[in-house]
Amino acid sequence: xxxxxxxxxxxxxxxALAACYLSYRRGSPGRGLxxxxxxxxxxxxxxxxxxxxxxxxVLEDVLDKDSTVNCTAEVLHHLGNKKIAPDVQFTIxxxxxxxxxxxxxxxxRIKSLEKELVAENIPDNHGNISPEMEPIRLLAWVAxxxxxxxxxxxxxxxxxxxIKHVKQVKRSDEYLEFDYMILLHxxxxxxxxxxxxxxLWHPQHGVQVTQESRQPKHASE
Amino acid sequence: xxDFWRHPxxxxxxxxxxxxxxxxxxxxxxxxxxxxxxxxxxxxxxxLLDEEKKAxxxxxRTERSTSTFxxxxxxxxxxxxxxxxxxVADHPDLVxxxxxxxxxxxxxxxxxKFSTGGSNRSAVWLDTGIHSREWITQATGAWTxxxxxxxxxxxxxxxxxxxxMDIFLEIIANPDGFAYTHSSNRMWRKTRSINAGSHCxxxxxxxxxxxxxxxxxxxxxxxxxxxxxxxxxxxxxxxAIADFILGHGNVKLVISIHSYSQMLLYPYGYKTAPAPDHQxxxxxxxxxxxxxxxxxxxxxxYGSIVDTIYxxxxxxxxxxxxxxxxxxxxxxxxxxxxxGFILPSTQxxxxxxxxxxxxxxxxxxVLEHPY
Numbered sequence: 001x002x003x004x005x006x007x008x009x010x011x012x013x014x015x016a017l018a019a020c021y022l023s024y025r026r027g028s029p030g031r032g033l034x035x036x037x038x039x040x041x042x043x044x045x046x047x048x049x050x051x052x053x054x055x056x057x058v059l060e061d062v063l064d065k066d067s068t069v070n071c072t073a074e075v076l077h078h079l080g081n082k083k084i085a086p087d088v089q090f091t092i093x094x095x096x097x098x099x100x101x102x103x104x105x106x107x108x109r110i111k112s113l114e115k116e117l118v119a120e121n122i123p124d125n126h127g128n129i130s131p132e133m134e135p136i137r138l139l140a141w142v143a144x145x146x147x148x149x150x151x152x153x154x155x156x157x158x159x160x161x162x163i164k165h166v167k168q169v170k171r172s173d174e175y176l177e178f179d180y181m182i183l184l185h186x187x188x189x190x191x192x193x194x195x196x197x198x199x200l201w202h203p204q205h206g207v208q209v210t211q212e213s214r215q216p217k218h219a220s221e
Numbered sequence: 222x223x224d225f226w227r228h229p230x231x232x233x234x235x236x237x238x239x240x241x242x243x244x245x246x247x248x249x250x251x252x253x254x255x256x257x258x259x260x261x262x263x264x265x266x267x268x269l270l271d272e273e274k275k276a277x278x279x280x281x282r283t284e285r286s287t288s289t290f291x292x293x294x295x296x297x298x299x300x301x302x303x304x305x306x307x308x309v310a311d312h313p314d315l316v317x318x319x320x321x322x323x324x325x326x327x328x329x330x331x332x333x334k335f336s337t338g339g340s341n342r343s344a345v346w347l348d349t350g351i352h353s354r355e356w357i358t359q360a361t362g363a364w365t366x367x368x369x370x371x372x373x374x375x376x377x378x379x380x381x382x383x384x385x386m387d388i389f390l391e392i393i394a395n396p397d398g399f400a401y402t403h404s405s406n407r408m409w410r411k412t413r414s415i416n417a418g419s420h421c422x423x424x425x426x427x428x429x430x431x432x433x434x435x436x437x438x439x440x441x442x443x444x445x446x447x448x449x450x451x452x453x454x455x456x457x458x459x460x461a462i463a464d465f466i467l468g469h470g471n472v473k474l475v476i477s478i479h480s481y482s483q484m485l486l487y488p489y490g491y492k493t494a495p496a497p498d499h500q501x502x503x504x505x506x507x508x509x510x511x512x513x514x515x516x517x518x519x520x521x522x523y524g525s526i527v528d529t530i531y532x533x534x535x536x537x538x539x540x541x542x543x544x545x546x547x548x549x550x551x552x553x554x555x556x557x558x559x560x561g562f563i564l565p566s567t568q569x570x571x572x573x574x575x576x577x578x579x580x581x582x583x584x585x586x587v588l589e590h591p592y
Contacts, residue, residue: 007528037520217444
């Protein structure tokens with residue numbers, strides 16, 4: 001097992017992946033979690049299995065940078081087969097802020113809309129997000145955690161960049177469904193990658209990504 | 222009661238006199254009856270005075286709006302270029318504007334020079350905006366230029382630096398890309414040069430330098446964001462800086478400013494072997510990052526490019542380092558990914574002020590460690 005400097009890219013890439021997975025599992029329209037710092041990292045090469053990372057992380061609340069939480073995580077990149085998502089396990093020290101009230105307010109607001117929600121460019125090109133759109137952005141942030149987890153390798157570092165387009169999909173059951181077109185920024189290649197994702201959410205049932213697919217870059221760019 | 226503006230001096234030489242309205246007829250009669258010819262220079266002085274007053278008020282208003290530049294918002298290329306001229310006009314003894322070349326689309330490449338005199342003094346080179354989508358950098362560049370101009374003669378460190386060294390600051394190092402981020406694609410990174418045989422446009426100006434050019438830390442695909450270009454310094458934007466630094470011959474510090482990630486990096490990017498000066502560079506980085514954190518608590522990591530982010534060849538600071546500029550750094554400004562490239566303008570001033578602490582710390586170190 002090899003100790004990694006916390007600033008080394010192999011530690012920070014594994015940490016970013018772990019943070020995305022954690023954000024997906026624990027996030028909601030009222031709670032987005034982001035990687036704040038890597039406190040320590042170790043790597044173990046397991047013969048015939050893959051590379052395992054042991055990490056101590058600090059996460060912050062996207063909406064309140066002063067609110068942080070310590071976590072430990074293990075990330076296993078499987079040898080050879082790049083089609084399998086890495087295994088991630090984590091432990092959060094302490095409690096995350098309760099967001100039930102904010103989540104329910106958002107849920108009821110969307111449920112009572114007369115027309116399905118449609119929006120573009122969140123944040124806008126100047127980084128602005130209106131308060132009404134913040135939960136929509138956080139939901140995308142959380143769902144992108146799933147997409148990033150599913151598509152990461154030791155040679156990638158994805159980051160959610162922007163919602164290009166979001167459209168609410170009408171449902172007859174209690175779930176909210178949104179069809180997102182987002183942009184992911186992949187740090188190693190520096191590419192901005194359009195990604196489609198279909199997201200389901202309910203305050204009691206968490207975030208689910210039922211469909212996701214990488215999109216081609218626009219020919220004009 | 223007349224008011225001579227030019228007194229009678231000698232015969233055959235004119236005199237100018239202001240005549241109050243009530244005396245006008247009497248004066249005219251006096252001159253005519255004595256055969257003294259006259260012409261009217263100003264028909265109505267009050268009217269002239271009123272107009273002048275109005276014009277002055279108007280220009281004061283315009284001056285206030287162009288020199289009261291809003292550093293807390295993002296600007297277009299024209300607004301920034303106009304403001305540069307205002308900065309020079311406001312500080313003519315300190316700041317001048319140089320053109321070091323033209324972009325692919327023939328936009329001027331402007332560099333602000335801060336100098337208190339001397340002849341080819343040791344110099345600091347700063348650039349922002351080489352990757353056009355990194356908007357926080359051009360905004361920080363503008364704020365920094367203004368700060369340098371304001372603090373000379375006020376802040377002892379800035380004064381010490383400028384009394385011995387010149388500072389060159391290229392705020393918009395990639396004007397074509399920058400214009401494109403405003404007009405068409407906010408996420409555009411590269412230059413806008415046409416690539417022969419490809420429908421994809423642009424070269425990554427931070428993979429185009431002649432330092433480890435063409436390795437696995439850059440792409441040979443014109444459609445890639447890290448496309449290195451057909452050959453080193455193929456991009457006018459890159460060649461202009463390289464030629465300037467080589468021609469100057471006395472540049473001692475280069476800081477190339479990017480976003481995002483909150484990192485302070487030093488060479489190398491193109492190879493894993495540590496730079497000969499890595500120990501000192503690491504110490505300088507550590508201290509600068511600490512100075513930065515003291516402002517708003519923002520945490521930066523630091524290290525060599527290859528260890529901290531990735532293998533990257535053809536980068537600016539690898540080239541400057543390999544050409545004698547021992548103190549070569551890259552800064553990656555806010556944030557760490559929450560907003561990424563689209564950092565809200567509310568963070569411009571906090572980012573610029575904390576970055577300034579790091580910049581000044583490094584400049585003072587360089588001043589105190591001549592080589």
